[in-house]
Amino acid sequence: MKIGELARRTKLNASAIRYYEKIGVLVAPQRVGGQRRYPTDSFDRVLLIRFATDMGFTLAEIKLFLSGLRDNAPVGPRWKRLANRKLLEVDQNIARSLKLKSLLQNLLHCRCASLQQCVRALGPSENLRLLQNFRR
Amino acid sequence: MKIGELARRTKLNASAIRYYEKIGVLVAPQRVGGQRRYPTDSFDRVLLIRFATDMGFTLAEIKLFLSGLRDNAPVGPRWKRLANRKLLEVDQNIARSLKLKSLLQNLLHCRCASLQQCVRALGPSENLRLLQNFRR
DNA sequence: CTAGAAGTTAAAGTCAGCTTTAAGTCATGC
DNA sequence: GCATGACTTAAAGCTGACTTTAACTTCTAG
Numbered sequence: 422m423k424i425g426e427l428a429r430r431t432k433l434n435a436s437a438i439r440y441y442e443k444i445g446v447l448v449a450p451q452r453v454g455g456q457r458r459y460p461t462d463s464f465d466r467v468l469l470i471r472f473a474t475d476m477g478f479t480l481a482e483i484k485l486f487l488s489g490l491r492d493n494a495p496v497g498p499r500w501k502r503l504a505n506r507k508l509l510e511v512d513q514n515i516a517r518s519l520k521l522k523s524l525l526q527n528l529l530h531c532r533c534a535s536l537q538q539c540v541r542a543l544g545p546s547e548n549l550r551l552l553q554n555f556r557r
Numbered sequence: 558m559k560i561g562e563l564a565r566r567t568k569l570n571a572s573a574i575r576y577y578e579k580i581g582v583l584v585a586p587q588r589v590g591g592q593r594r595y596p597t598d599s600f601d602r603v604l605l606i607r608f609a610t611d612m613g614f615t616l617a618e619i620k621l622f623l624s625g626l627r628d629n630a631p632v633g634p635r636w637k638r639l640a641n642r643k644l645l646e647v648d649q650n651i652a653r654s655l656k657l658k659s660l661l662q663n664l665l666h667c668r669c670a671s672l673q674q675c676v677r678a679l680g681p682s683e684n685l686r687l688l689q690n691f692r693r
Numbered sequence: 694c695t696a697g698a699a700g701t702t703a704a705a706g707t708c709a710g711c712t713t714t715a716a717g718t719c720a721t722g723c
Numbered sequence: 724g725c726a727t728g729a730c731t732t733a734a735a736g737c738t739g740a741c742t743t744t745a746a747c748t749t750c751t752a753g
Contacts, residue, residue, distance in 0.1 A: 425729060435730085436712055444710090454719060456730055476657050480710070501665060508661050515654045521612050522647050529640050559750095561699065571700085572742055580740090590749060592700055616740070700749065707742075718731065723724100 422459040431467045438467065446470055446484045477507060558595040567603045574603065582606055582620045613643055 428435040441447040442457075447466065450459045473483045486500050564571040577583040583602065586595045609619045622636050 423730075434712075437710080439731090440711060454730095456719070474710090476660060504661055504665050508658065508665070511654050511658050511661065515651060515658070518647050518651045518654065522644065522651070525612060525640055525644050525647065529637060529644070559700075570742075573740080575701090576741060590700090592749070610740085695753095696751100698749100698751080701747075703745095705742100705744075707740100709738100711737085713736070714734085716732090718729100720729075721727085723726095 422461065422463065424457050424459070427459050427463060427467065430464055431471065433467065433471070441467070441470060441480070444480060444484065446480050446487060477511065478503070482507075558597065558599065560593050560595070563595050563599060563603065566600055567607065569603065569607070577603070577606060577616070580616060580620065582616050582623060613647065614639070 422430075424435045424438055427433075428438055431438075438447065442449050447463075447470070450457050450463065452458065470480075470483055470487075474480065482503060486503055558566075560571045560574055563569075564574060567574075574583065578585050583599075583606070586593050586599065588594065606616075606619055606623075610616065618639060622639055
């Protein structure tokens with residue numbers, strides 16, 4: 422499979438696939454006359470990578486756990502550690518978003534004369550500090 | 558108030574405050590010998606800006622609704638429109654995060670031989686497409 | 694008066710995850 | 724045998740919200 426076909430099948434840009442190879446999340450495949458030729462299972466590899474990035478893993482994290490992953494190695498402790506850490510992050514993100522949602526709703530339904538007042542009415546220092554804990 | 562004190566009080570970096578001025582979310586204050594002197598209510602202004610960015614508004618959006626905001630103008634329709642739009646985004650973010658959470662938990666508790674299998678077992682094409690709708 | 698802290702500017706750097714560009718080489722169909 | 728499309732590389736560009744740097748000026752305490 423040439424890079425164009427892999428790109429079409431994974432719905433990625435060919436440049437993205439080259440980028441993955443460059444930063445080491447995808448292993449460089451065989452070349453024929455300088456061009457990349459991918460084995461069929463590269464498709465699954467790329468999907469796994471996209472899947473993981475969609476789950477919020479960074480490419481650096483993905484590289485980390487893929488590097489220890491033999492072809493059909495069992496789901497290892499390294500992955501579990503990463504997944505647990507990510508789960509925590511996701512939970513924090515949910516909590517933050519719920520807080521934002523209620524704040525937004527309050528602001529939308531309030532009858533303050535100005536936004537400034539409105540924000541002050543929420544008790545700026547407390548609320549701001551609450552939010553700051555969630556800063557990314 | 559000089560920029561250093563404003564920075565200390567808002568817990569921002571002075572460079573951030575200058576940056577806000579440069580991109581036009583903060584109005585340039587009086588100068589004394591070339592140095593910025595802020596009136597007391599600049600503190601509230603900066604808090605409002607931080608508050609808004611914490612809520613997920615971009616600085617461009619904040620500039621937009623601050624520019625139409627006279628000193629004590631009522632909470633206007635422009636702000637309401639922006640807030641409603643942001644509320645939608647937050648809801649989508651929550652839905653996405655909840656989906657990610659359950660996927661992560663499934664992956665953590667599964668007994669598949671390999672991650673590849675595990676992802677395939679989730680029904681890659683469907684699940685991946687589901688996630689793609691949430692891609693940012 | 695002077696050291697040093699704090700202020701000033703424009704421009705470049707940072708992070709992630711790519712895309713775009715430029716300048717070429719290879720493969721394929723007619 | 725050649726036009727065209729697909730491929731190659733390294734390097735630069737993009738977004739957003741800043742920070743850092745360099746080279747300077749101004750303020751303040753002793």
